[in-house]
Amino acid sequence: MLSRVADNLYWMARFIERAENLARLMQASTELLLDSETLGSRYLNDYWDPVLTATAMEEQFRELYPNGTAADVGPFMTLNEENELSITMCLRNARENARTVRDQISDEMWTELNDLYLFITSRATISLFQRAPENVYDRIIQGSLFFHGITNATMARTEGWQFIQLGKYLERADKTSRFLDIRVHAGPDGTSLDSIQWTSILRSASAFGTYRSEVGGEPTAEGVIDLLVFSTDFPRSIRFCVREIDKLLHRISGAPSGTYCNAAEREAGRLLATLNFGGHGEILERGLHEYMDDIQKVLNDLGQSIFDTYVILPQDQLRLTFIPSSESQQLRWQVLQQQQQQQQ
């Protein structure tokens, strides 16, 4: 498979998964807010800070909304096209990647993703979002789930499928680790989280039902960590995702499991071992935030290693004889040249 195609498929999956996770996070956070109706407006504004931090959008928010209030967060994170990280932009990126490799994915996959994009960018959706944002989030989550289901039902288990899965699980592991980190520096007096907030985290990861049936009782730090970090069976736990990544990498390279033949496999294997033999005790002792931070760093390195191994070749730096100075200039130049080609 073309290296660039592998890269496009990987990012297509990452962006869809990211959109789904953001939608679920917004939904859960909005619901949690309804449980805290007595909050004053000052606390209300602070309420969203950890969400913005965890999703790395804080700076962007302050820039676009210098006097932003709680009411601005939803539109900013969801439909705003100036926010490069908003759900709409995630879906646009997913679709652009898919469009580039349309010949590699099934018609049904393309149609589902294109439908979702047409939905999120339609006028009707903008007004629906003002009236009933939860319906918009429902549609996004559903669209992503459909997409993954359709992928599994219509695509051969070739390398392309494996790169899609890699993107999905890497993004999911990253998001679960970020959601766990959200409320840590949040409580009004900086004290520990109460069960309402743990519930919200579980909901963000679509894990509340599973928690009830597998762990039971009021959510506690220990129980939530066991489920979202260490569960071997729950498909959104970090361990589950990393195990899938490890398997996929070995299937792509053909190296026997337990060994490695490139940096990505080595990093995935090492992280998996840590998770296989870890427990909530060490996390709580070390600090949830610090622990999740480390995991995110490893996942970042892993993504970079996959890119280095399968996408970039050493000749890449030497290819251009003419290089515009900045990256954005380069992109504009490229767009211009592509459009110049006479299609008679």
Added chain:
Amino acid sequence: MLLDSYDTEGLFDEMFDGGREVRAHYQLLRERLDTMSREELDQKIKNLETLFLRQGITFTVYGDQRGTERVFPFDPIPRIIPADEWQTIEDGLVQRITALNLFLYDIYHERKILRDKVIPEEVILSAAHYRPEFVDVDVPRDIYIHICGTDLIRDRDGSYLVLEDNGRCPSGVSYVLENRMAMKRVFPNLFGSAGVRSVDSYAADLLGTLQYIAPHAKPDPVCVLLTPGHYNSAYFEHSFLARQMGIEIVEGRDLIVVDGFVYMRTTRGLRQVDVIYRRLDDDFLDPKVFRKDSMLGVPGLVEAVRRGNVALANAIGTGVADDKVTYAYVEKMIKYYLDQDPILKQVPTYLAWDEKDRAYILDHLPELVVKAANESGGYGMLIGPRASKAEIEKFRELIIATPRNYIAQPVVYFSRHPTLTDGTVEGRHVDLRPFVLSGERTHILPGGLTRVALTKGSIVVNSSQGGGSKDTWVLHPSRT
């Protein structure tokens, strides 16, 4: 009934003859249309547009930051061509492409046609797309134009005329295939037993054409489609064709030349490429040889082509054949190379570089259509009778400044075809672009793209300027 108040206004119409009678090959369609209500038709068109939009069958509108995509407007009333008429078109196109390929071989080798003064040497050597770098370079099987889209129009008496040859990167064939798919899906009852020839074999024929030119007749060659990228207006078509043929669609950055061979970069290392169906202009193919600032090309590609290690379709330098000045000489070429009379006539053409012609053109600008020699897409064109004084003067200056770049033709007639408009069905001007493949043998796709100028009275059919398209039905011989 939809067609009851239809008026041909005395113009040549595809569906109705001069006496306003339905032509025989349209009779069945007329009967079927009469059973449909306008509401039903409108609903179906809406479904169709949704279908196109959902499937992403769109073209990109340039000059728009967000890269807006539009559906290519589709008119549901098909254009029908009876078998005998089609036979003439087919014979004419085969004759024409044969002559054009002989001409290109000649121009890049012995240049007999220039030495014999059938075509003035300076016309060819000054053509913008002439590539002196390829003189004496052999191309596989001596074929230069493998894929050609020839635009035909019909004169006032109904005879087919060649308006232009597109022998570099003709586009639009994906719409032929998608239009057919859409018609079958949305108007199955229009088809019925109409005896329409299938267009399904195009992708297989195209792949066969590409495989045929593999270097050293290599068996099972690796073919790829080289696209400028997904910002190009025709990207949908590129990806559609690649998928239909089951070959990789690559961008310049996916390819690399090592020791004169071309490879694509895959997750498992480099893989050799034998044939490239390129949808990129010559100028951008190789920054080492042509435009140095090209970010879309492959450094070293031209050298690989020269060495015969990779084949390109179409070959480099075919633009000299579809130059609008060269066009004026194609009838002479046919006579010269094939010793035949041209089966398809063409539009009389005045050449601004010729002193006598130029004087005529400058004297008659308000009556003529002036075209730039190397533009396509309906750009760089003056339609005299509709132009303002200022536009005419602007072209006068352009012609005087660079006469080689301009030709002029009398205003040509485009036949009309019943077309769905907002309120009713009216006549709109249409042209026809059949697609010609030259490989082991010459395939003409039975159908082609009928483009329709949706604005009343207009003859500009280009999608970038308000054109739409129709499904084109070529009937089986037994149905005529």
